[in-house]
Amino acid sequence: MNNSAAPTSAPAEAASAGHFIRQIVAEDVRTGKHGGRVVTRFPPEPNGYLHIGHAKAICLDFGMAAEFGGRCHLRMDDTNPTKESMEYVDAIRTDVRWLGFDWGEHFYYSADYFERMYEVALDLIRQGKAYICALSSEEFKVYRGVPTQPGLESPSRHRPVEENLDLFRRMRAGEFADGALCLRAKIDMASPNLHLRDPVLYRIMRVSHYRTGDAWCLYPMYDFAHPLEDAFEGITHSLCTLEFEVHRPLYDWVVAQVSPADPPHQYEFARLNLTYTVMSKRKLLQLVQEKLVSGWDDPRMPTLCGMRRRGYPPVAIRAFCETVGVTKYGSLTDMALLEHAVREVLNRTAPRRMAVLKPLKLVLENISAGETRTVAAVNNPEDESLGTRQVPFGRELFIEQDDFLEVAQKKFFRLTPGQTVRLRAAGFVTCTGFTKDPASGAITEVRGEWFPAEAELKVKATIHWVSAAHALAVEVRLYDRLFRVEEPDADKDADYKAHLNPDSLRVVKGYVEPALAAAAPGDAFQFERLGYFCADSRDSRPEALVFNQTVSLRDAWAKLSKPG
């Protein structure tokens, strides 16, 4: 279910409109920088599934390209084989496509540039700009120094070029143990920016790479690989998150080695933080591995596959990303903003159906048993083109337990002895009595007298129902926030898992109207007066339907009745 192609944003009019990145790109296009080209890239590391935070970056990267007539590359930033796999590559492609973006021909792997990067490294060595360092990682840290004090030069720093060249080739040939040597850029051990204190460019790592296999035992570091990839691909605007801000001088240094004429530029923006969830891949992986959720696509996860399974339309996620904007301020966005975007789309598009999740039998005493009628129900009052459907109706209905009260509290407009309500699409009912289990005090049945719609009775409430004789028994999964607190990982080292919401998943048996029998996985509906639901893409089968709650409807009554 992909609601539309790329999002439509305001075209590049004034260079001063929109967020700061849009302004920069617009200005560059206006002044003819990069020959007026706009080439961006989304460079995930295939070591986890994409989440809503990535969606923000994807919308920005692909959005800027689309808006300014450029292109956006999808690139697997796979320079560390220890955690990367093809499973993640496939999932990433699926998710980006699902979000509504198209990279065309421009799908790349960093690993495909390994040979080229190696050549650049050799070149750097020849120019005396890089050397083979023999410091252990412990020594390395000591020599690097601390922010307040300059670092110390490695004893290897002035190794002759020929020796560096020889060593580097032998490193590639596998003559040295992991970590025994590394290639370092020769920049400035006294720089106040730690990243410029002769950063490591290559490390020895005997790990099989999911793409290059055992071809390499030498892998480039992000700070070396990333700018090269951007330069190789002719990227113009390299957009990344704030934590890379201090890497920018190094990015520029590397880029200057290979693309001095028309270098790509890196711009940083704040990553997305959402209330009541965590966004780090490490933590999400942990939730999966420790089976605290059912998988990466658990509908409670902030992953794109989780949201897809939950029933969030991609167009809603894109609208949400446009709403949160792009700034350099580290913010915490209220989940309510996302849910609003989802409701807004679903309200317009989701067909209405009736479902009862806490069933209570209602007997209409003036309708004879065994008699089946049908009533026409509107599919979506927001969209007349969706027409109506026939819904079976009869003497015995299921209604929601919450829609009956033995003794009405203030402002309770629903069913209570003597009170009349409208039955959605099926006339009216006046409550004439009820049966109570003397032992438990539970209401076991409600009785009423039915009136046709033509009676036009004045009522203050409408309740939904399903015909007991025709109802489909289904499983419904009700979701609440994954964590109980707004910032589960606010405490640096306190265990965020202690804040997991034990009630984030509730499974109930409910009844739905027969029209839902045809629900295909992923199909979204509004269960009237309850919320938006979709057929679960993993577990729902025609003979055993399973629905996921996407998001509830706003509920003014819940707020009213809670205090009392």
Next chain:
RNA sequence: UGCCCGAUGGUGUAACGGUAGCACAGCAGACUCUGAAUCUGCUUGUCUAGGUUCAAAUCCUAGUCGGGCAACCA
């Protein structure tokens, strides 16, 4: 503490030297065959102190607070 970045209602943002606006959330009301949606109204904000200027959220300086950096991770 060294360097870098940032700060506008409860939240997310806009305003680019000239009336602080929008959305979410909240509250109140209208309407309603969904206590939904829709509509109306309301509450709440420029971190502080100086300076520049006819005029500062915007420019400058200092401070305060917050974030980032100190993996042979990305």
